[in-house]
Amino acid sequence: MGQYIYGIDLGGTTVKMGLFDNEGNIIDKWEIVTRKEDNGSQILPDIAASVQDKNSEKNIAIEEIEGIGIGVPGPVTEDGRVLKCANLGWGVLSVTDELRRLTGISKARAGNDANVAALGEQWRGGGRGFDSIVMVTLGTGIGGGIIQNGKILTGSNGAAGEIGHIKVNFNETATCGCGGHGCLEQYSSATAIMRHARELVTVTEEESYLRQFETEKITGKEIFDGYKAGDNLAKQVVKRFAEYLGIGLSHVTAVVDTQAFVIGGGVSKNGQAVIDVIREEYEKNVTLFALKGKEFRLAELGNDAGMYGAVRMVME
Amino acid sequence: MGQYIYGIDLGGTTVKMGLFDNEGNIIDKWEIVTRKEDNGSQILPDIAASVQDKNSEKNIAIEEIEGIGIGVPGPVTEDGRVLKCANLGWGVLSVTDELRRLTGISKARAGNDANVAALGEQWRGGGRGFDSIVMVTLGTGIGGGIIQNGKILTGSNGAAGEIGHIKVNFNETATCGCGGHGCLEQYSSATAIMRHARELVTVTEEESYLRQFETEKITGKEIFDGYKAGDNLAKQVVKRFAEYLGIGLSHVTAVVDTQAFVIGGGVSKNGQAVIDVIREEYEKNVTLFALKGKEFRLAELGNDAGMYGAVRMVME
Numbered sequence: 174m175g176q177y178i179y180g181i182d183l184g185g186t187t188v189k190m191g192l193f194d195n196e197g198n199i200i201d202k203w204e205i206v207t208r209k210e211d212n213g214s215q216i217l218p219d220i221a222a223s224v225q226d227k228n229s230e231k232n233i234a235i236e237e238i239e240g241i242g243i244g245v246p247g248p249v250t251e252d253g254r255v256l257k258c259a260n261l262g263w264g265v266l267s268v269t270d271e272l273r274r275l276t277g278i279s280k281a282r283a284g285n286d287a288n289v290a291a292l293g294e295q296w297r298g299g300g301r302g303f304d305s306i307v308m309v310t311l312g313t314g315i316g317g318g319i320i321q322n323g324k325i326l327t328g329s330n331g332a333a334g335e336i337g338h339i340k341v342n343f344n345e346t347a348t349c350g351c352g353g354h355g356c357l358e359q360y361s362s363a364t365a366i367m368r369h370a371r372e373l374v375t376v377t378e379e380e381s382y383l384r385q386f387e388t389e390k391i392t393g394k395e396i397f398d399g400y401k402a403g404d405n406l407a408k409q410v411v412k413r414f415a416e417y418l419g420i421g422l423s424h425v426t427a428v429v430d431t432q433a434f435v436i437g438g439g440v441s442k443n444g445q446a447v448i449d450v451i452r453e454e455y456e457k458n459v460t461l462f463a464l465k466g467k468e469f470r471l472a473e474l475g476n477d478a479g480m481y482g483a484v485r486m487v488m489e
Numbered sequence: 490m491g492q493y494i495y496g497i498d499l500g501g502t503t504v505k506m507g508l509f510d511n512e513g514n515i516i517d518k519w520e521i522v523t524r525k526e527d528n529g530s531q532i533l534p535d536i537a538a539s540v541q542d543k544n545s546e547k548n549i550a551i552e553e554i555e556g557i558g559i560g561v562p563g564p565v566t567e568d569g570r571v572l573k574c575a576n577l578g579w580g581v582l583s584v585t586d587e588l589r590r591l592t593g594i595s596k597a598r599a600g601n602d603a604n605v606a607a608l609g610e611q612w613r614g615g616g617r618g619f620d621s622i623v624m625v626t627l628g629t630g631i632g633g634g635i636i637q638n639g640k641i642l643t644g645s646n647g648a649a650g651e652i653g654h655i656k657v658n659f660n661e662t663a664t665c666g667c668g669g670h671g672c673l674e675q676y677s678s679a680t681a682i683m684r685h686a687r688e689l690v691t692v693t694e695e696e697s698y699l700r701q702f703e704t705e706k707i708t709g710k711e712i713f714d715g716y717k718a719g720d721n722l723a724k725q726v727v728k729r730f731a732e733y734l735g736i737g738l739s740h741v742t743a744v745v746d747t748q749a750f751v752i753g754g755g756v757s758k759n760g761q762a763v764i765d766v767i768r769e770e771y772e773k774n775v776t777l778f779a780l781k782g783k784e785f786r787l788a789e790l791g792n793d794a795g796m797y798g799a800v801r802m803v804m805e
Contacts, residue, residue: 248779256778256779257778304645305644319745328621328745329620329748330746331746331779332743332746332780333744333745334746335777335779335780338776339740340736340739340740343736349776351777352776353776356776427651427652427654427655428655428741428744429642429649429744430650430651431644432645460654460665460667460668460672461651461654462573463564463647463648464646464648
């Protein structure tokens with residue numbers, strides 16, 4: 174087994190790059206810009222060039238490298254093909270073939286970024302000790318990743334775990350980013366709770382902890398601080414957030430019967446209160462004994478989860 | 490590899506038993522009664538005795554038997570343990586250990602009956618040619634089984650694929666068999682559509698194809714015959730059936746991104762019309778391109794699916 178593994182997390186604005194040893198300990202990490210011009214054709218060559226620079230800097234020979242793994246912000250099939258990645262301007266592209274060709278590293282693995290981050294958390298983060306987790310990332314949207322027996326559940330088109338687009342409200346008229354109506358991420362993403370809180374502050378006159386902030390500066394932190402302090406508006410916001418998430422996660426577990434949910438993304442930085450309220454609503458929506466009492470954990474690796482998961486894919 | 494495999498489908502009233510060759514061709518099949526008295530303690534001994542009788546009849550030596558597989562009507566973990574099976578009166582029980590001990594066959598495999606039937610259909614039935622399917626059995630309740638890359642997705646407590654208990658209606662006051670409210674099987678099982686049709690016939694005065702039958706004799710066949718003939722009441726029944734199923738299956742695919750849905754159980758005997766109306770409603774509820782255009786197939790093995798799947802578990 175080669176001594177080094179590269180773990181890459183390709184995002185829409187930056188590429189997070191990590192050099193790891195073959196036991197998964199991080200040696201170095203850095204970032205490069207994601208150049209999206211020209212249909213994203215420079216992205217993989219930029220990554221390869223950065224890997225080559227690092228090899229030179231650290232005096233690493235190509236045969237000392239076990240492999241390279243990458244998380245990509247779009248569906249990726251089990252054989253490492255992207256079918257479409259609108260964010261990056263990519264159409265069909267074999268990411269693994271290209272990475273092999275460009276870097277000269279013979280073992281390359283690719284996965285969807287949310288799935289790869291889930292693998293990272295299961296291996297080294299909040300999901301440690303469980304074989305099977307569902308990772309839920311509450312950020313701008315809602316990302317999901319499902320790990321079964323230590324492996325990513327990819328799905329036939331690489332779209333397994335897209336739980337942000339489970340439809341939870343059939344009366345919604347506002348349109349989700351996906352074109353649908355009533356998707357989970359319209360209610361329980363960081364964006365959604367900020368929007369909801371700002372709306373309530375604007376359209377109601379009720380006294381609230383939240384009113385001490387400029388409306389546009391109310392974020393998840395202010396909402397959860399208010400919630401913990403017993404503020405009524407904040408409680409309404411958190412209640413709706415958790416109710417829809419409880420419904421969505423009850424659907425997920427009826428399908429995969431996971432051991433644990435790991436909650437990540439910006440919203441999860443508000444700590445145990447987030448877990449507690451989601452768990453409470455989840456339990457209201459499950460009746461089968463085998464689906465009750467699931468574990469809930471906070472994610473631990475933050476922005477590094479993708480790099481760790483990318484490395485783990487190479488080690489499998 | 491031994492020459493013979495036993496495939497068993499344990500139901501609440503009868504046990505379907507099959508003797509197969511090691512390529513999965515059926516040699517013989519028969520049934521015995523499921524004796525539930527005494528907390529179901531006679532069930533596995535009865536099965537073992539029936540296996541021994543068959544071995545004598547066919548002159549099969551124990552070392553010629555590759556293994557025995559069984560589907561059980563309750564959650565079964567990956568290591569073959571039942572945690573609870575109210576139907577049979579069982580508490581925690583290692584079905585595989587018991588079968589090995591009672592039959593002397595060293596390789597035993599057990600799974601949940603719906604999951605095992607799904608494996609049978611994927612291997613030899615309507616799911617042939619796909620690696621990953623979701624099987625939906627529309628009977629008294631709704632059973633589900635998920636096959637990923639040719640293997641059963643079991644879940645941590647053996648409850649993966651329990652899609653009949655996905656909550657699809659949040660305004661329901663009637664109670665589901667599981668104790669919940671608004672579960673998919675309250676709308677889309679064979680029982681549910683019969684109940685709905687009988688209600689409509691009773692509480693409305695509208696002319697209908699369905700009125701030529703005694704109310705209590707209206708079953709899925711009459712409903713779908715009426716539907717195909719353009720009858721308005723039958724169309725209402727089928728529409729609600731398919732709407733909820735379309736919602737539920739859209740949740741399922743956002744989680745596992747399957748290749749194909751295989752529809753089985755009594756309702757599926759009404760043929761292509763069943764598939765067409767479910768597909769139409771499913772497509773309304775998915776927006777991500779990777780989840781659109783899934784294949785829908787009718788199950789083909791009927792009551793034998795469980796025996797085939799049980800055999801397949803042994804072959805893996």
